[in-house]
Amino acid sequence: MRITVTRSGGFAGIVRNATLDTRQQSDAAELTDLARTALEEGRGAPGPVVPDGFFYEVEIDGEMLQWADPHLTAAQSALVKKVLGEGSPGGAP
Amino acid sequence: MTLCHFAGMDAHSKRTGQTRRVHAVFCPIVPPHVLDHLSRSGDPVLYEPARRTLEHDALQRTRRRITTVRMTAGPAAPGEAPEAEKKPRRTISDAEHREQLPGTKVRSEGEDPVDDASVNRAYAGLGATFELFLKAFSRFSIDGAGMPLDATVHYGEKYGNAFWDGERMVFGDGDGEVFRDFTLPVDVIGHELTHGVTQHTVNLAYFGQSGALNESVSDVFGSLIKQYGLGQSADQADWLIGDGLFTDRVEGVALRSMKAPGTAYDDDVLGKDPQPATMEDYVHTGSDNGGVHINSGIPNHAFYRLATGLGGNAWERAGRIWYDALTSGDLAPDADFAAFAGATVSAAASRFGEGGPEREAVVKSWSAVGVSPAEQAPA
Numbered sequence: 001m002r003i004t005v006t007r008s009g010g011f012a013g014i015v016r017n018a019t020l021d022t023r024q025q026s027d028a029a030e031l032t033d034l035a036r037t038a039l040e041e042g043r044g045a046p047g048p049v050v051p052d053g054f055f056y057e058v059e060i061d062g063e064m065l066q067w068a069d070p071h072l073t074a075a076q077s078a079l080v081k082k083v084l085g086e087g088s089p090g091g092a093p
Numbered sequence: 094m095t096l097c098h099f100a101g102m103d104a105h106s107k108r109t110g111q112t113r114r115v116h117a118v119f120c121p122i123v124p125p126h127v128l129d130h131l132s133r134s135g136d137p138v139l140y141e142p143a144r145r146t147l148e149h150d151a152l153q154r155t156r157r158r159i160t161t162v163r164m165t166a167g168p169a170a171p172g173e174a175p176e177a178e179k180k181p182r183r184t185i186s187d188a189e190h191r192e193q194l195p196g197t198k199v200r201s202e203g204e205d206p207v208d209d210a211s212v213n214r215a216y217a218g219l220g221a222t223f224e225l226f227l228k229a230f231s232r233f234s235i236d237g238a239g240m241p242l243d244a245t246v247h248y249g250e251k252y253g254n255a256f257w258d259g260e261r262m263v264f265g266d267g268d269g270e271v272f273r274d275f276t277l278p279v280d281v282i283g284h285e286l287t288h289g290v291t292q293h294t295v296n297l298a299y300f301g302q303s304g305a306l307n308e309s310v311s312d313v314f315g316s317l318i319k320q321y322g323l324g325q326s327a328d329q330a331d332w333l334i335g336d337g338l339f340t341d342r343v344e345g346v347a348l349r350s351m352k353a354p355g356t357a358y359d360d361d362v363l364g365k366d367p368q369p370a371t372m373e374d375y376v377h378t379g380s381d382n383g384g385v386h387i388n389s390g391i392p393n394h395a396f397y398r399l400a401t402g403l404g405g406n407a408w409e410r411a412g413r414i415w416y417d418a419l420t421s422g423d424l425a426p427d428a429d430f431a432a433f434a435g436a437t438v439s440a441a442a443s444r445f446g447e448g449g450p451e452r453e454a455v456v457k458s459w460s461a462v463g464v465s466p467a468e469q470a471p472a
Binding site: 015 | 292
């Protein structure tokens with residue numbers, strides 16, 4: 001499973017982007033489960049934009065999703081943190 | 094409209110000096126940062142469709158989910174408390190590193206400082222913001238009617254951001270790599286609370302030029318809160334936003350510079366401060382709600398020009414003019430730079446006289462950043 005996260009907005013307005021391939025992760029099964037949960041919970045419209053809030057564009061195996069702070073579920077929040085923290089920068093298709 | 098089209102074209106990078114054949118796909122599936130890259134190309138064939146797509150997509154997104162908290166605009170209700178009785182009502186809560194709001198209440202108005210420096214800084218920053226708006230502009234709290242001031246600290250785990258959620262200010266501790274604790278700079282606290290003031294006045298839509306104005310107004314009053322607290326005149330102020338927020342690892346002095354937009358940082362990891370100072374360099378992008386944190390550099394710099402041009406304490410005349418424009422009732426939520434500039438010209442004329450140096454200085458400061466103030470429509 002390939003996951004790309006682009007985070008924009010925020011007080012600083014600095015864009016961050018990273019991609020993670022679960023097949024290259026030691027916790028692949030756990031991460032795939034987390035991504036599936038995040039996906040199930042995150043297919044609807046993002047909540048209302050708040051000033052300086054982070055905005056996330058997430059691609060999970062080709063499916064595009066949009067999430068906005070502070071409306072992320074625990075799974076969504078854990079997933080974006082994991083991908084931005086451990087993924088490789090960039091990763092645009 | 095056509096949602097997707099493919100175009101083969103030569104992309105020339107000014108930075109690398111290389112030309113290569115690319116196939117650009119202008120479709121919502123293309124990541125915004127790729128479109129962003131194309132939109133900054135020197136070639137109109139490349140940047141025009143990319144800009145259109147970006148701006149269209151972002152506008153649609155914003156329309157769907159824009160904050161709709163529209164409150165009553167205008168001055169406070171009559172029959173209010175006398176000035177001396179106007180006190181802040183602050184409550185600080187602790188999210189204890191979770192992403193749940195509001196968290197546990199840890200310090201309320203009048204209570205002694207606690208052992209947690211973030212809590213005390215937030216409490217003091219709310220007080221400094223309340224003080225400036227009351228003393229300089231006779232505004233009683235965020236809504237002009239004594240609204241309680243609420244903040245949550247320690248939001249999330251290593252959370253590198255602060256935001257205004259429509260009701261309260263929320264601060265993360267910073268990731269420790271790029272950002273320190275967001276309660277550190279008082280102008281950041283002032284910036285967030287000023288989003289509340291904007292929400293309760295013009296309610297500038299958080300997209301494109303109106304969004305960049307929303308951001309700029311927060312930077313302007315955030316900086317004024319810092320200047321007022323330090324007793325600095327316009328020429329003594331550093332005009333930086335977020336000074337002290339970066340860790341030592343980052344090559345940069347602050348997040349933004351109102352004095353010299355685009356020069357606040359230049360770092361291997363973060364890249365270079367992307368803020369323009371003039372309309373000539375306006376950044377067309379769909380990211381960041383149409384570049385609200387980028388193009389705010391333009392009105393920010395206009396304010397800096399006005400404040401330093403007039404001299405003295407920036408909150409007394411320049412700040413007053415900006416505040417009057419914000420509360421005039423003449424601006425629509427989708428106001429662009431020209432409309433806002435027009436409102437500041439009218440505000441300067443109303444408060445300081447049609448032929449006064451203030452009005453002329455306002456016109457000059459907007460002209461310096463390439464904005465022609467719109468004529469004010471008769472009320």
